[in-house]
Amino acid sequence: MGNTIKTRKSFSGHARKLQDLCISITDCHHSTPVWRDWGKIVVRNFNIKNGKLDLSSPSYTDEATFNERISRAKPEPGDLIITREAPMGEVCIIPKGVECCLGQRMVLIKPNPGKVNSQYLLYAMLSGFVQGQINQSDKTGSIVSNLRIPLLKELEIPLIEGADKIAAVLSALDAKIDCNNRINAELEAMAKTLYDYWFVQFDFPAAYGKPYKSSGGKMVFNATLKRLIPEGWEDGTLDDLGQIVGGSTPSTERLSNFTLKGTPWITPYDLSGNQGNKFITRGTQDVSDEGIKDASLKKLPAGTVLLSSRAPIGYMAIARTELTTNQGFKSFIPVNGFSTAFIYYTVKGQLKTITQYASGSTFKEVSAGVLKTVKIVLPKSSVVAQFTESVESIFKRQDVLEQENQQLAQLRDWLLPLLMNGQVTVA
Numbered sequence: 109m110g111n112t113i114k115t116r117k118s119f120s121g122h123a124r125k126l127q128d129l130c131i132s133i134t135d136c137h138h139s140t141p142v143w144r145d146w147g148k149i150v151v152r153n154f155n156i157k158n159g160k161l162d163l164s165s166p167s168y169t170d171e172a173t174f175n176e177r178i179s180r181a182k183p184e185p186g187d188l189i190i191t192r193e194a195p196m197g198e199v200c201i202i203p204k205g206v207e208c209c210l211g212q213r214m215v216l217i218k219p220n221p222g223k224v225n226s227q228y229l230l231y232a233m234l235s236g237f238v239q240g241q242i243n244q245s246d247k248t249g250s251i252v253s254n255l256r257i258p259l260l261k262e263l264e265i266p267l268i269e270g271a272d273k274i275a276a277v278l279s280a281l282d283a284k285i286d287c288n289n290r291i292n293a294e295l296e297a298m299a300k301t302l303y304d305y306w307f308v309q310f311d312f313p314a315a316y317g318k319p320y321k322s323s324g325g326k327m328v329f330n331a332t333l334k335r336l337i338p339e340g341w342e343d344g345t346l347d348d349l350g351q352i353v354g355g356s357t358p359s360t361e362r363l364s365n366f367t368l369k370g371t372p373w374i375t376p377y378d379l380s381g382n383q384g385n386k387f388i389t390r391g392t393q394d395v396s397d398e399g400i401k402d403a404s405l406k407k408l409p410a411g412t413v414l415l416s417s418r419a420p421i422g423y424m425a426i427a428r429t430e431l432t433t434n435q436g437f438k439s440f441i442p443v444n445g446f447s448t449a450f451i452y453y454t455v456k457g458q459l460k461t462i463t464q465y466a467s468g469s470t471f472k473e474v475s476a477g478v479l480k481t482v483k484i485v486l487p488k489s490s491v492v493a494q495f496t497e498s499v500e501s502i503f504k505r506q507d508v509l510e511q512e513n514q515q516l517a518q519l520r521d522w523l524l525p526l527l528m529n530g531q532v533t534v535a
Contacts, residue, residue: 127261129229131218134181135192135257136210141169141177148174151183152211153191153198159234159282161189161200169209177209181216186226188217190233192255197242199233201226215260224267228275232265235528266528273534274527281520288509288516289384295506296386299499303453310338312491330485337485346458347480349451350413350440353406354476355433358399365399371407372431373399376416379423385510386452386503388414388425395432405432411448413440415455418473421466422459426452428507438476445489447496449503458482 127133141150147168155162169177183189183202191198192213202208210216219226232238241263242255268274306312310327311319320338321327327336332343346352355374358365366373371394378391395405407430408414416423417438426448433439440451455462461482466472526532 123264123266124223125261126217126263126265129220129224129265131220132181132216133218133257133261134216136212136214136216137177137180138212141167141209141211142173144168144170147171149206149208150174150177150211151189151208151214153194153213156189156191156198156200156214159200159230161202161206163206167211174209181218183208183210183216184218186219186221188219188226188230188233190215190217190255190260193253196253196255197239199230201230215255215257224265225272225275227279228271229265231275231278231524232528233263234524235266236525237266237528238263268528268530270534277534278520278524278527281516281523285513285516285520288513292386292506292509295502299449299502300453302498303450303495306491306495307450307454307485307487308457312338312487313494333483333485338487340488342486344484344486345480346440346455346482346484347476348444348484348486349446349454350442350444352476352479353408353412353439353441354417355435355437355439356403356405357434358395358403358405362398362402365396365402367394367396367399370394370396371400371405372429373405374414374425374431374433374437376419376423376434376436379414379416379425380420382425383423386426387428387507387510388431389428390431400432407432408439408441411442413442413448413451413455415439415462415474417475418466418468419471421463421472421474424452424456438474438479446492449496449499450492454484458484 143150145168147170149163150167150169151161151163152167155165155167185202185204185206187202189200189202189210192215194213217229219229241259244259305319310321310325314320314323314325326339328339329335330337330343337343360366372390373393373395374388374391375393378388382388395403399405400407408427410427410429412427412431414423414425414427414433415438416436418436427439440455442448442451446454462474462479463472465478465482466474467478523532527534
């Protein structure tokens with residue numbers, strides 16, 4: 109990154125109020141935009157997480173609504189957006205090339221470039237020092253916490269010697285993470301396209317490497333599936349892919365059931381924080397051997413495909429190592445010659461059907477019995493083996509990139525408070 113990190117004991121910075129560092133701080137319109145299937149981008153609260161603007165699931169409005177919502181202040185690259193509630197205090201910076209307006213419950217911050225670096229201000233507002241001030245608005249709303257505009261304007265922002273260099277160091281780490289994410293997304297598209305080509309369109313490599321169906325491979329009608337499938341393939345259910353295993357929760361009244369360094373124990377909440385990744389190593393808690401016995405937990409081997417079966421339904425991940433789960437899962441341990449990769453994409457392709465079959469009076473849940481009724485096509489084992497071999501290098505590369513990103517994020521999060529409170533400097 110071209111910079112040297114040095115530790116120091118003294119703090120040479122000072123703090124300024126946020127409003128003194130900005131051209132303007134503008135509250136959003138307190139109204140719901142007119143939603144369209146296409147048009148101008150509307151940034152919503154769920155688009156902002158962990159300091160990033162994520163427009164992978166964009167929302168749109170029409171030209172007239174867009175112009176109305178930018179009438180107070182137009183969001184521009186380098187501006188910051190902060191959420192006022194649900195959740196409160198999420199911050200991001202608007203990147204180059206993005207034209208957008210704001211939805212509800214958020215504020216547009218226009219930094220004064222003569223007083224503060226936009227990227228530095230972003231990291232300062234993500235720091236524990238500033239987030240602690242934001243949390244003073246906790247439980248201020250009647251239903252949810254609400255970040256009040258007067259408090260926002262009065263936020264004390266630490267100004268550190270070498271702020272531009274600090275921003276450059278942290279930005280370099282984030283840029284590498286973003287680069288890895290883009291590579292992973294491209295790899296995922298390649299693997300998914302191959303799966304669809306082979307097992308949805310049935311154009312897997314046949315004689316002389318020609319695509320099976322489009323080159324005249326024999327298709328036969330399957331009465332159970334009520335469709336044509338390649339000759340020699342069979343019908344089955346998700347239960348045929350692997351051993352479907354649930355989980356459970358050890359008694360929380362016995363503290364000895366949980367430990368800092370035990371067997372990873374995954375909950376649907378852990379998967380919600382793992383979105384964008386294919387693999388998972390551990391969650392927020394581990395269980396001890398005593399906890400495993402207490403809850404009769406089954407250890408799931410590496411390569412098990414995890415599927416959250418309630419609260420919410422449909423989050424997926426692949427176990428990177430041996431682990432356990434709570435009762436909010438139906439996990440697939442590969443058997444019968446079906447690989448982790450094949451199971452992962454087959455289950456993922458059936459999520460809409462799986463969700464439709466969910467039931468429950470308090471909250472929707474998918475049972476193992478339901479999964480055993482979801483019908484699928486079962487290819488010949490030789491085709492599955494060939495597919496698995498074809499995507500093996502992709503999966504390995506994705507795994508490496510995800511672990512590298514975790515290390516980079518840990519480094520960034522470790523450096524951030526040290527840089528903000530002046531414990532280290534950038535030479």
